[in-house]
Amino acid sequence: MSGAEFVPLSLPPILIGVFAAIACALPGNFLVLRRQALIGDAISHVVLPGIVVAFLITGTVSTWPMMIGAALAAFVAVILIEAIRRLGRIEPGAAMGVVFTAMFAGGVLLLERSDTSSVHLDVEHALMGNLESLIWLDAFGWSSLFDLEALAGLPDELPRIFVTMLGVIAFIWLFWRPLKISTFDEGFAQVMGMPTNALGLALVAVSALAAVAAFDAVGSIIVIAMFICPPAAARLVTDRLGRQVGWSALFAALSAVLGYVLAGYGPIWLGGQDSVSAAGMIATVSGLILAIAALFGPCRRGGRA
Amino acid sequence: MIWQALTLQLGYNATLVTIGAMLIGIAAGVTGTFLFLRKRALVSDAISHATLPGVGLAFIVMVALGGDGRNLAGLLIGSALTAAAGLACVQWLTLRTRLAEDSAIGAVLSVFFGFGVVLLTVIQTMESGRQAGLDGLLLGSTAGMLLSDAILIAVGGAVTLALTLLWRRPMILVAFDPDFAAASGLNIRLVDFATMALVMAVTVIGLKIVGLILIVALLIIPPVTARFWTDDTAHVWQLSGVVGGLSGFVGAAISASAPDLPTGPIIVLTSFALFTLSLFLAPNRGVMAAILRHVQFQRRVHLRQGLLALAQSQPIFERYTVKLLEREGLARADGVATDSGRARAAKALRDEKRWEVLRALPDQEATAALYDGLREIETVVTRDQLAEIDALIPQPAGVPS
Numbered sequence: 001m002s003g004a005e006f007v008p009l010s011l012p013p014i015l016i017g018v019f020a021a022i023a024c025a026l027p028g029n030f031l032v033l034r035r036q037a038l039i040g041d042a043i044s045h046v047v048l049p050g051i052v053v054a055f056l057i058t059g060t061v062s063t064w065p066m067m068i069g070a071a072l073a074a075f076v077a078v079i080l081i082e083a084i085r086r087l088g089r090i091e092p093g094a095a096m097g098v099v100f101t102a103m104f105a106g107g108v109l110l111l112e113r114s115d116t117s118s119v120h121l122d123v124e125h126a127l128m129g130n131l132e133s134l135i136w137l138d139a140f141g142w143s144s145l146f147d148l149e150a151l152a153g154l155p156d157e158l159p160r161i162f163v164t165m166l167g168v169i170a171f172i173w174l175f176w177r178p179l180k181i182s183t184f185d186e187g188f189a190q191v192m193g194m195p196t197n198a199l200g201l202a203l204v205a206v207s208a209l210a211a212v213a214a215f216d217a218v219g220s221i222i223v224i225a226m227f228i229c230p231p232a233a234a235r236l237v238t239d240r241l242g243r244q245v246g247w248s249a250l251f252a253a254l255s256a257v258l259g260y261v262l263a264g265y266g267p268i269w270l271g272g273q274d275s276v277s278a279a280g281m282i283a284t285v286s287g288l289i290l291a292i293a294a295l296f297g298p299c300r301r302g303g304r305a
Numbered sequence: 306m307i308w309q310a311l312t313l314q315l316g317y318n319a320t321l322v323t324i325g326a327m328l329i330g331i332a333a334g335v336t337g338t339f340l341f342l343r344k345r346a347l348v349s350d351a352i353s354h355a356t357l358p359g360v361g362l363a364f365i366v367m368v369a370l371g372g373d374g375r376n377l378a379g380l381l382i383g384s385a386l387t388a389a390a391g392l393a394c395v396q397w398l399t400l401r402t403r404l405a406e407d408s409a410i411g412a413v414l415s416v417f418f419g420f421g422v423v424l425l426t427v428i429q430t431m432e433s434g435r436q437a438g439l440d441g442l443l444l445g446s447t448a449g450m451l452l453s454d455a456i457l458i459a460v461g462g463a464v465t466l467a468l469t470l471l472w473r474r475p476m477i478l479v480a481f482d483p484d485f486a487a488a489s490g491l492n493i494r495l496v497d498f499a500t501m502a503l504v505m506a507v508t509v510i511g512l513k514i515v516g517l518i519l520i521v522a523l524l525i526i527p528p529v530t531a532r533f534w535t536d537d538t539a540h541v542w543q544l545s546g547v548v549g550g551l552s553g554f555v556g557a558a559i560s561a562s563a564p565d566l567p568t569g570p571i572i573v574l575t576s577f578a579l580f581t582l583s584l585f586l587a588p589n590r591g592v593m594a595a596i597l598r599h600v601q602f603q604r605r606v607h608l609r610q611g612l613l614a615l616a617q618s619q620p621i622f623e624r625y626t627v628k629l630l631e632r633e634g635l636a637r638a639d640g641v642a643t644d645s646g647r648a649r650a651a652k653a654l655r656d657e658k659r660w661e662v663l664r665a666l667p668d669q670e671a672t673a674a675l676y677d678g679l680r681e682i683e684t685v686v687t688r689d690q691l692a693e694i695d696a697l698i699p700q701p702a703g704v705p706s
Contacts, residue, residue: 093347225415235404
């Protein structure tokens with residue numbers, strides 16, 4: 001296909017998908033190893049009430065208030081989960097289940113009760129994202145990549161998710177050793193004098209940040225899938241943490257590209273006319289990758305984690 | 306309006322939905338208890354999300370066969386099939402690979418749901434799929450429900466509840482002590498399978514009313530709520546059923562009483578309200594009880610320390626201590642002991658000395674371990690022992706008595 005069609009219509013969504021996938025998959029490695037994989041699930045549910053409240057307060061669907069609302073909601077959720085877990089002495093999984101379902105229900109109720117018919121804000125959109133709509137109208141071909149004027153017209157989500165991804169990479173690169181040690185042997189890390197609690201909290205905060213930024217661009221299904229599937233698949237491929245992180249980034253990027261292409265062109269190849277949901281397809285592809293890794297991965301058995 | 310809803314006077318459909326919601330709530334509460342006690346509450350999240358592709362596939366198949374794609378029974382059968390597939394995937398990933406259960410749950414949940422969304426977009430492009438209304442199953446919708454659907458839900462809820470009650474004994478046993486259950490001849494895998502089958506049944510039947518994203522709330526929140534009130538298993542599942550049933554009934558009634566009140570979220574929020582009440586008000590495990598305990602403990606420590614200070618004529622700097630002593634009539638506002646204060650203080654000091662002696666006795670080690678600076682010594686030793694201890698306290702010597 002020609003650049004004139006590809007660059008404006010497909011390049012930005014693919015790049016956004018890839019960046020979002022990597023930003024979620026990298027912290028996902030540690031979450032999977034720490035058995036906190038479902039935090040991504042919880043965060044992406046509680047983001048909804050945050051966004052709705054931000055909309056009700058500001059009255060507009062603009063990005064920053066919504067991002068702040070989502071981040072605040074994630075923060076509230078983490079505190080609530082922790083409070084319920086400690087006050088009621090309840091296992092973390094159940095505490096999480098109580099909090100995210102209740103907050104999500106609250107978000108849905110607020111959405112239904114408030115007049116959002118004039119704006120594009122609904123539950124399906126929050127779940128499935130709208131990757132396909134993130135097009136770059138100012139581009140006319142590959143040459144636009146070097147045209148400053150055209151570059152200014154890129155969808156806002158692209159630079160935002162790119163910066164988020166860089167931030168996530170920086171966090172993991174800076175705290176690589178403490179993260180690694182505290183993930184595998186928390187007791188040893190404590191003896192070494194590492195602030196393991198603060199580190200765990202920072203990891204959750206970075207995950208929440210990645211989730212909120214990615215959610216804004218691609219919807220919550222991709223967020224949950226990318227937090228877990230690529231790292232889990234990578235875990236079945238190698239025993240080394242460094243390689244696992246590398247593989248997970250590769251799997252994430254592969255899922256995003258393949259998923260987008262299959263969603264956009266697959267039905268046409270099969271003789272249909274309309275494309276299917278890119279977000280759903282990306283999650284499906286990441287699941288297929290995990291399935292292959294679970295069936296044939298060289299390290300699929302062995303120590304549990 | 307709300308009273309009419311609560312007393313089931315809003316028409317035949319609303320009544321059936323309310324009763325159906327209550328039955329599902331009870332069944333979910335009871336079944337959820339066993340999941341919760343097995344610490345597998347979030348498995349239900351994977352199961353419920355895995356119903357979506359089944360709904361989509363069932364719709365496509367029914368349309369392909371020339372039927373009505375919206376037939377609820379057909380959709381529910383489809384959703385049960387993929388929910389079972391999802392559950393099997395979770396089990397397989399957990400048992401056969403080194404992934405932990407939470408990763409397996411998250412992977413299955415997101416992938417199945419993602420695939421379901423793909424199928425929904427396929428359906429939207431189909432001729433007959435424009436108004437399929439399948440997205441109503443995401444969050445539950447009771448508006449415009451057919452009478453046959455309401456009957457299906459009510460009957461399904463009743464059957465699930467009956468099965469849950471029938472199988473509750475083995476499930477309790479396995480939830481609490483799997484080893485003992487195995488030793489007494491129960492087939493644990495079979496019981497677990499039955500539990501999961503019930504969870505699936507609850508999920509599938511609750512799909513239309515509560516929606517697949519929120520149905521897990523009905524399986525998790527009631528048992529957690531019930532756990533606050535009792536430590537006794539038999540009571541946990543009963544209470545959990547009551548909480549679930551109440552949430553279903555009240556939630557469905559509230560939602561029927563006015564427009565724009567989606568049934569699923571209202572039911573979930575009702576149960577969350579019950580949970581919050583329990584979190585604060587439950588005796589023993591609740592927050593209020595914990596605060597009360599703390600305050601009482603603080604009071605006893607301050608009183609004790611104040612009395613010891615009085616007995617030894619030490620000044621008391623702690624405001625709170627003086628206030629407590631004053632309120633009990635043991636001291637004046639300036640910290641000087643009253644008569645009864647002096648008497649109590651003398652006793653406190655004497656008891657402290659007795660404890661000291663007791664703790665030095667090797668054969669009283671077990672009793673001495675009870676010393677915490679607050680316990681009255683009379684409550685742990687007999688009168689005779691107390692006399693023996695007193696005999697060991699050095700008496701004033703060299704002064705005429």
